[in-house]
Amino acid sequence: MESFVGQTLVANYAMVARRHMYEYGTTSEQLAEISVATRAHAMRNPEAVQAMTDLEFVGIRETTIDDVVNSRMIADPLHLLECCMISDGGGAVIIASPQVARNCAKAPVWLLGSGEATRYPENGADITTSAAAQSGPAAFAEAGVSPAEMDIAMIYDSFSITVLALLEDLGFCPKGEGGRWVEGGRLRYDRPGDGPALNTDGGGLSSNHPGMRGIFLLIEAARQLRGESTSQVDGARLAVAHGNGGMLGARHCAGTVILGRD
């Protein structure tokens, strides 16, 4: 019964960003940090560069915060460079018992904890809080680890605001402080000990987004834990992968997985 409104997918997420700005003073420059970090990682990943090339991206290079906030507005306050690409893609993971995993050619990656949750639009609800606020704590509790221990954060990045809200909900920082928390390139792979490296394959923002992005969160997390990433974090031991389905500002679901290595 909302077809008369002309709501768009981007505007749905943009409305979360707008409310986040209103409540917490978050800025477009802070949101741009997420786009800048993932593009920097993408430029180190030949497959991401190939994807951007195939999709005829204009200006395939590392970006600055100015680049992002000066890019064309798609749905206020989200700019073009805060929106993921639309690409082809596919992947697979094999889940096996420990006995089988130990005899495989590749080093095993252990599933330490998981959580899932759903959330719906509600009268009077806080649109800046997602289902990750339920799935994240469940996953970390099962794994017996904390967000501060994560070397890698593979976070679904349909838009810049998606990552900001999910980082907060997963417990990397309190709700509302995500903007300040991501400042200064904190999410880059070459800033170890200062927070997790974000989406080191380049993310949905700059690597690939075939609609079902979640599989790539698991694949890149596994690569990091095996030392195979093109933006490798030295000695990466723990990773969180978080997928968001549906639309952040409306009905959506959340899946959090904590992964580790021997």
Add this chain to the structure above:
Amino acid sequence: MTDATRPLPKLAEPDTAPFWEATRNRELRYQQCDDCGTVVWHPRRHCTGCTGGTLSWHTASGKGSIYTFSVVRQSYHPFFRTQVPYAVAWIDLDEGPRLLSNVVGAADPTTDLACGQRVEVEWEEHDEVNIPLFRVV
């Protein structure tokens, strides 16, 4: 493409038919649970608070505030592409329902709107239904 018109709701859908029927009288209706008092939006059969089934229709004042909004700059829809830039918003009605709608009438929606602004319903007339849009007051 320029004569494309706004998509209109399906009026015969059982749960929402009473809502759309009331719009013909410019009434903005919502449901509330007789048992637990929960305000229910969208229209439906059961209470989202207690899962009961005793819902009554009430008429809202049409006044509320912008919870959050965006201004769509790019659309591929044959009608809405002719409307950009236009504002979409979650409107918190004073009675409690949170409606998705458009905020119309701003000289420049990219600069003139803000969260928290007071709004009032403005009906867009069609043959068998009126569409509830909102205007800053």
